[in-house]
Amino acid sequence: MCDTCGCGQPPEHPLKIKRIHVVRDVREAxxxxxxxxxxxxxxxxCPAVNLVSAPGAGKTTLLERTLxxxxxxxxxxxxxxxxxxxxxxxxxxxxxxxxxxxxxxNTGTGCHLEAWHVHDxxxxxxxxxxxxxxIENVGNLICPVFFDLGQTANVVLLSVxxxxxxxxxxxxxxxxxxxxxxxxxxxxxxVDFDRGRCFRFARALNPELPIVELSARTGEGMDGWLExxxxxx
Amino acid sequence: MCDTCGCGQPPEHPLKIKRIHVVRDVREAxxxxxxxxxxxxxxxxCPAVNLVSAPGAGKTTLLERTLxxxxxxxxxxxxxxxxxxxxxxxxxxxxxxxxxxxxxxNTGTGCHLEAWHVHDxxxxxxxxxxxxxxIENVGNLICPVFFDLGQTANVVLLSVxxxxxxxxxxxxxxxxxxxxxxxxxxxxxxVDFDRGRCFRFARALNPELPIVELSARTGEGMDGWLExxxxxx
Numbered sequence: 001m002c003d004t005c006g007c008g009q010p011p012e013h014p015l016k017i018k019r020i021h022v023v024r025d026v027r028e029a030x031x032x033x034x035x036x037x038x039x040x041x042x043x044x045x046c047p048a049v050n051l052v053s054a055p056g057a058g059k060t061t062l063l064e065r066t067l068x069x070x071x072x073x074x075x076x077x078x079x080x081x082x083x084x085x086x087x088x089x090x091x092x093x094x095x096x097x098x099x100x101x102x103x104x105x106n107t108g109t110g111c112h113l114e115a116w117h118v119h120d121x122x123x124x125x126x127x128x129x130x131x132x133x134x135i136e137n138v139g140n141l142i143c144p145v146f147f148d149l150g151q152t153a154n155v156v157l158l159s160v161x162x163x164x165x166x167x168x169x170x171x172x173x174x175x176x177x178x179x180x181x182x183x184x185x186x187x188x189x190x191v192d193f194d195r196g197r198c199f200r201f202a203r204a205l206n207p208e209l210p211i212v213e214l215s216a217r218t219g220e221g222m223d224g225w226l227e228x229x230x231x232x233x
Numbered sequence: 234m235c236d237t238c239g240c241g242q243p244p245e246h247p248l249k250i251k252r253i254h255v256v257r258d259v260r261e262a263x264x265x266x267x268x269x270x271x272x273x274x275x276x277x278x279c280p281a282v283n284l285v286s287a288p289g290a291g292k293t294t295l296l297e298r299t300l301x302x303x304x305x306x307x308x309x310x311x312x313x314x315x316x317x318x319x320x321x322x323x324x325x326x327x328x329x330x331x332x333x334x335x336x337x338x339n340t341g342t343g344c345h346l347e348a349w350h351v352h353d354x355x356x357x358x359x360x361x362x363x364x365x366x367x368i369e370n371v372g373n374l375i376c377p378v379f380f381d382l383g384q385t386a387n388v389v390l391l392s393v394x395x396x397x398x399x400x401x402x403x404x405x406x407x408x409x410x411x412x413x414x415x416x417x418x419x420x421x422x423x424v425d426f427d428r429g430r431c432f433r434f435a436r437a438l439n440p441e442l443p444i445v446e447l448s449a450r451t452g453e454g455m456d457g458w459l460e461x462x463x464x465x466x
Contacts (some may be wrong), residue, residue, distance in 0.1 A: 054288040055374050055403060056395025086375065087404050109405060111344065111375040141288050142319065142344040142373055161394035161420070162289025170288060170372070171320050172342060187394070190423050
């Protein structure tokens with residue numbers, strides 16, 4: 001019982017025991033759109049990469065460097081980008097200068113992209129056959145992981161400034177990733193970050209997880225990322 | 234109509250038009266717990282500070298430095314901490330060494346603390362009258378902002394490694410903050426971060442927003458943060 005403020009309420013929490021059965025309908029509607037997206041991408045032979053990270057881990061900078069000189073460029077094949085943000089089209093503006101087609105989706109108060117954002121965006125893009133579709137999700141290391149968009153692979157980015165223990169603290173983002181990209185390695189001399197410790201935490205969750213280490217600012221390590229993308233079907 | 238994959242589905246999105254009326258009950262249950270927390274804290278004369286930021290912005294490091302030598306220490310008054318994380322009690326272990334009482338709440342797949350987490354934690358803490366209760370929310374610059382915990386003030390942390398445009402891109406976190414703390418200023422020489430640009434974006438959303446710049450690693454700027462806390466009632 002709560003004695004401090006004298007309210008006399010028991011310490012049970014109504015939120016823990018409520019069930020909202022109607023959610024099942026929403027899940028079914030979501031699943032339909034996911035399958036739609038998957039079929040749309042498969043029909044065009046386009047793999048889709050869902051980039052997930054905390055805000056400021058360097059998703060946009062990585063894509064800028066990856067896509068410079070589109071179509072083709074260092075990627076060697078065409079690409080397009082779907083960018084999610086709560087507000088602004090800043091990232092889309094930055095990426096448009098690469099020459100790749102870009103669609104910005106604003107989520108407002110929303111914390112992740114939904115399959116219908118990707119559906120909307122796919123219908124705004126004129127995708128060449130075999131293009132890679134990069135989905136730059138909203139900067140959030142938690143929620144985007146739980147929403148299937150119809151993508152081929154999840155890539156989780158972690159910057160060295162965030163701390164080496166983050167895979168252990170945010171396990172869901174690392175558990176199902178097809179690749180981990182450690183970003184901003186040019187800052188390693190200035191921060192306390194133990195790469196070995198970080199990778200042990202990540203591979204405790206996902207034993208076969210490939211890891212690429214790079215700095216999109218200096219270009220160091222970009223080859224490993226481009227090689228991984230080259231094998232993506 | 235979607236022609237690419239031949240599914241013939243219209244581009245409307247069922248998720249947009251669904252309404253889940255039962256959510257109202259959940260909101261009411263939440264509001265009751267929020268009021269309970271607020272009364273509990275008021276009865277003890279304890280202000281509560283909800284720290285919100287992206288993962289790795291330095292919430293725990295700031296609290297370590299703030300609370301060293303508890304009870305009392307550089308803060309000059311007792312304090313306690315409620316720590317939210319998806320997994321691990323790493324942050325609580327770090328903070329316990331300061332001498333302050335600490336309760337860790339794990340959210341599992343959850344992306345933010347709920348009022349009932351704080352309620353549970355308050356009933357585990359033996360709070361001295363007038364102590365500051367720091368609530369270190371889950372690392373997420375979006376979701377925690379939308380859940381009232383009964384706190385006195387929201388403090389948003391942004392690290393200089395995340396980029397100067399973040400207030401514009403994640404406006405909700407900055408709009409209602411009582412204070413913004415710019416962290417990791419020791420890294421300013423190594424990153425592209427325009428302080429003036431960042432502060433303009435933040436104050437376009439929240440014109441009177443006070444801003445403290447500090448490095449919890451070097452101790453630079455900690456006095457401004459301690460002064461702000463000293464005035465908190």
